[in-house]
Amino acid sequence: MSDSAHDRIVAELQARWPEHRVGPSTARVEALCDLMGDPQRAYPVIQVAGTNGKGTTAIMIEKILLAMGLRVGRYCSPHLMDLTERICIDGEPIAKERFDALLGEVQPLIAMVDAQEIDGIPMTFFEVMTGLAYWAFAEAPVDVAVVEVGLGGRWDATNVADASVAVICPIDLDHTHILGSTRAEIATEKAGIIKEGSVAVVAAQAPEVAEVIVERCAEVGARIVAEGEGFALLDRQPGVGGQIVRLEGAGGPVGDLILPVFGAHMAHNAALALGAVEAFLGGKPVPADALAEGLEAVTAPARLEVVRQGPTIVLDSCHNPHGARATMDALAESFTFTPLIGVVAMMADKDVEGVLEIFAEQMQTIVCTQVASTDRGMPVDELADIAAGIVGEDRVVSAPSIADAIERAVALADADGAGAGILIAGSVVAAGEARGLLVHEHGGEAGADDLAEEDR
Known part of the structure; x- marks a missing residue:
């Protein structure tokens, strides 16, 4: 299929209810996934929420898992240049031809959900994209999916998956007209990705945010692994093209790790990613060579x-x-x-x-x-x-x-x-x-x- 045909398909998809308009419900994407046979349950999910750092933390998790020899799907948003960037398998965006074919395969099911007029609106753009990602990951198939939340968490379309690991990046004020005017209110929405029996891997947070997350974990019986306890950034040295970091994980300190991105926030994201992968492994340490290989392979477009x-x-x-x-x-x-x-x-x-x-x-x-x-x-x-x-x-x-x-x-x-x-x-x-x-x-x-x- 030509690029012009792909562009037309993308334009039609983006004509749906856009991401910045929110229909706070997972009912439509649940209906689509049900028609598809619940692909989001075909593999374990690591879900990533927070105000800042979601995208790079998800990339770092993906790279470490790939270095361990696993097949990984990653769903992210928004994209920079083309929709296909949002659905990655084995570290690469889905091919335009495959994306177009995938949408064609699922289109009749999307039309069935649209016809139901759930809450009075057809499926939104983000809901369709989320369903396509879960379908693509099941079809691949992947060993694990790393899924970045679009907005909030509790009613975000990605939350139809029950993540075994819920990663909470730093939470601050953003989208206040939708998520709430205080950090605690925003944290309440984002903590909605923490499900019964899961592990919550949590970056350092403001006290009022940490309190909300602890209460959510107690409510659903989730275990908390917090920065500074289960994992940590021990040291970092800025260098040309990035930095050298020393991290603390389940197996103890690991030093001389090359991280080819800039800033203390990125080093903390790397520590959070390590905590997430180790939670996925049931608390076992990531092999030092896989950790080094994964972090050195990190690329973060449009992040300095x-x-x-x-x-x-x-x-x-x-x-x-x-x-x-x-x-x-x-x-x-x-x-x-x-x-x-x-x-x-x-x-x-x-x-x-x-x-x-x-x-x-x-x-x-x-x-x-x-x-x-x-x-x-x-x-x-x-x-x-x-x-x-x-x-x-x-x-x-x-x-x-x-x-x-x-x-x-x-x-x-x-x-x-x-x-x-x-x-x-x-x-x-x-x-x-x-x-x-x-x-x-x-x-x-x-x-x-x-x-x-x-x-x-």
Whole structure:
């Protein structure tokens, strides 16, 4: 099937009720899975929830399991460049042709659920994607599925699976208009992935969040493995291209582990991933060689990803204050940009002012722009006004598109000399649009001529 046919299929699928509109129920995806024969019960599931770090923690879990010789399915969201990134088997996105065929196979069942009008709406985009992922993993078949929660946890579509291991990444304020206005309320929703008899592997949390998780585990009879007790980050040394970490697991300390991503938050994610895999193994230690091989194989697109040199352009998908703080701390530790020029686009429903205040601590100039692929994006003029109120008009530049903003930022960096660098951040959607301009499909950087061609 041609790329144009795939694009048409994707467009039709994305025309369904989108991810940012929530129908808080698992009833529709339960109905689809029932028609498919409950594929989500064909393999053990490690489910990953939290505010920040879900995606990279899931990747790290996947890589460690693959290094142990297991066949692994991973479901993640959102995607950066193509829907197929959301369904990975053995570390690779499902082929476009297979995705299209899979959707064709399941389409009659989707239509049957749509016809039921459960809660008055047809299946949402995310519900369909979740059903396709569970079907693909059963068909493969995989030995284990690593499933990233889309939003919340309790009523998220992924929660139709009963995960044997529930991983809770750091919880903070985000999606407050949906999940609740306090950390405790948000934690209550996310702790819904902890099921009876499961193991909850929990990152360090604020006290009010930890209390909610402990209460949930007591309610359902789940065992807790907490950071600092069952697993831990003992030490880390930043280096070129990432860091060297020393972790504590069930078998004791393991050092000299190469982790090719930046920042303390990533090192803590690695410790959490180790705890998750060991919980999956019933408390047995991960072999040291598999742990080393798995972590060294980690790649994290759009997480402080260097996508171009001369000037250096770094891409990150942070979009809330908690994530922005982790990103900027890691950037300051790992890069020495003088000056740092920011290219920023954000969704209108995010804490825009909170994120910009953190960016402003290091960004000498903020190039404000807007995304083209969704109407959720904040208009550039509105974003620029907010930024100017924080840093002053003389430090704010506006550009109508991501491509234009990159061009402006590169010109500013070239004028400032060899020490200048560019950070593109503020939105997953913006990161995806920028990555499409700056990174070829085979993974190489786009040069200046390529970017100019894209701009035309």
